[in-house]
Amino acid sequence: MALSSLKLRMGRTLLTLLTVAACCAFLLFLLTAPISDDPAERQMWGLMITLSLLVSVAGVLNTMLMSVTQRYREIGTIKCLGALDSFVMLSVMLESALLGLTGAVFGIIGGLVLSTLVGLLEAGAGVFAAAYWTGLWWKVIVAALVGLGLTTLGAAFPAAVAARMPPVEAMRGEK
Amino acid sequence: MPEAAAKTKADYWMADLSQAVDCTVMARGVEVVYEMGSEKIHALQGVDAQIFTGEYISIMGPSGSGKTTFFNVVGGLMKPSAGSVYIDEIDIAQLDAGELAWLRCRKIGYIFQSYNIVKVMTALENVMLPMLFAGVPQDEAQNRAVEILTRVGLGDRFLHTPKELSGGQQQRVAIARAFANKPAIILADEPTANLDLHTGEEIIALMKEMNREEGVTVICSTHDHKMLDISDRIMWMEDGRVKKLARRDEVDIKIDEFEEENKA
Numbered sequence: 001m002a003l004s005s006l007k008l009r010m011g012r013t014l015l016t017l018l019t020v021a022a023c024c025a026f027l028l029f030l031l032t033a034p035i036s037d038d039p040a041e042r043q044m045w046g047l048m049i050t051l052s053l054l055v056s057v058a059g060v061l062n063t064m065l066m067s068v069t070q071r072y073r074e075i076g077t078i079k080c081l082g083a084l085d086s087f088v089m090l091s092v093m094l095e096s097a098l099l100g101l102t103g104a105v106f107g108i109i110g111g112l113v114l115s116t117l118v119g120l121l122e123a124g125a126g127v128f129a130a131a132y133w134t135g136l137w138w139k140v141i142v143a144a145l146v147g148l149g150l151t152t153l154g155a156a157f158p159a160a161v162a163a164r165m166p167p168v169e170a171m172r173g174e175k
Numbered sequence: 176m177p178e179a180a181a182k183t184k185a186d187y188w189m190a191d192l193s194q195a196v197d198c199t200v201m202a203r204g205v206e207v208v209y210e211m212g213s214e215k216i217h218a219l220q221g222v223d224a225q226i227f228t229g230e231y232i233s234i235m236g237p238s239g240s241g242k243t244t245f246f247n248v249v250g251g252l253m254k255p256s257a258g259s260v261y262i263d264e265i266d267i268a269q270l271d272a273g274e275l276a277w278l279r280c281r282k283i284g285y286i287f288q289s290y291n292i293v294k295v296m297t298a299l300e301n302v303m304l305p306m307l308f309a310g311v312p313q314d315e316a317q318n319r320a321v322e323i324l325t326r327v328g329l330g331d332r333f334l335h336t337p338k339e340l341s342g343g344q345q346q347r348v349a350i351a352r353a354f355a356n357k358p359a360i361i362l363a364d365e366p367t368a369n370l371d372l373h374t375g376e377e378i379i380a381l382m383k384e385m386n387r388e389e390g391v392t393v394i395c396s397t398h399d400h401k402m403l404d405i406s407d408r409i410m411w412m413e414d415g416r417v418k419k420l421a422r423r424d425e426v427d428i429k430i431d432e433f434e435e436e437n438k439a
């Protein structure tokens with residue numbers, strides 16, 4: 001039973017990782033790929049970005065909330081051993097930040113690959129010219145920060161739930 | 176300890192209070208009411224108890240009699256609906272969240288029925304945890320953890336995680352963890368309930384040895400009458416009240432009697 005719940009949790013974590021990665025990839029792609037000036041098209045891209053951000057935050061929220069509720073007794077125990085609320089909060093945030101960072105790394109790689117492929121179609125071999133990639137560094141940094149920001153935002157509520165959980169939970173029940 | 180042949184509970188308190196014995200825990204008129212929707216459950220209905228420094232006290236009573244609730248209140252895990260709990264003469268209701276965390280960290284060691292070893296950590300890390308919370312430097316905490324794990328008989332199991340340990344071994348880790356910060360009180364809520372009889376006896380014997388060696392007050396709840404032999408005093412609970420509190424030598428002959436009485 002423990003194994004299947006672990007698998008379930010792994011699956012959920014992987015899915016969240018994927019949404020965060022997709023979001024970062026998408027963002028980086030939009031930042032690097034040349035977008036048309038057509039306002040309707042711009043609006044559509046904006047909408048899609050907002051949507052993917054929301055999906056990611058919701059995914060992180062769900063994953064971290066599950067992670068916290070599944071560990072009620074463990075968190076209670078740690079509090080019995082003297083952990084402060086702030087420590088519990090921080091450890092949940094850290095776990096989620098790790099998720100965000102991993103997602104961002106994969107997302108950035110994915111985004112760059114995507115941009116290169118699309119660039120090849122549109123600009124041919126020109127895509128390999130340095131000029132095509134101006135300002136790449138800050139674009140990568142923006143994508144990474146967005147990935148981290150997403151997970152922080154999504155983890156804030158679960159972290160607060162964990163921090164406020166009463167230590168009595170540790171005493172509860174058999175298995 | 177009172178030498179008078181106290182018979183009733185009231186006599187007991189009079190006797191206790193007249194003695195200038197160090198008292199680690201004092202409960203006065205503790206009541207706990209759980210609210211489940213519109214229903215109210217009176218889990219503790221006025222519990223008075225004095226627990227002396229360094230003694231090993233067993234708490235007995237049928238399931239649902241309020242043992243766990245009593246532990247929660249004494250351990251600073253729950254605020255009573257009425258009455259107060261003093262630990263080393265401090266009314267714990269007066270403590271703020273940070274002070275309570277400090278109390279749980281340094282003053283109290285908890286041992287649980289289901290061990291509660293942190294799954295992703297090794298035995299060593301589990302024992303180090305409360306010391307790190309107490310601000311003990313890493314290497315010092317590690318040395319003490321090695322020392323105390325060796326003491327509880329797990330000298331060759333430092334790096335095992337709970338799933339690689341038997342129930343009895345996990346409970347030994349829990350004992351080492353509870354004693355890590357040299358607390359004043361050990362609260363053990365049915366520590367042997369998930370163990371077979373033999374392992375349970377070993378665990379109780381270990382707790383008794385630690386109680387003697389370290390001079391720590393041990394409060395341990397159990398269903399098993401065999402565990403009574405090593406107790407200094409025994410407290411019986413029923414329906415959220417203290418039914419009886421007596422020294423071991425006073426109940427010597429009465430255990431069978433008491434069991435008979437309880438069956439009726």
Ligand SMILES: Nc1ncnc2c1ncn2[C@@H]1O[C@H](COP(=O)(O)OP(=O)(O)O)[C@@H](O)[C@H]1O
Nearest residue numbers: 209211216218237238239240241242243244245
């Ligand atoms: N969290 C809770 N919510 C509601 N009722 C509870 C809760 N915990 C315990 N109780 C009730 O309080 C009474 C005492 O329970 P407990 O202290 O767990 O007894 P014991 O540990 O002796 O079995 C029981 O009737 C139990 O059902």
Ligand SMILES: [Mg+2]
Nearest residue numbers: 242243364365
């Ligand atoms: Mg209980």
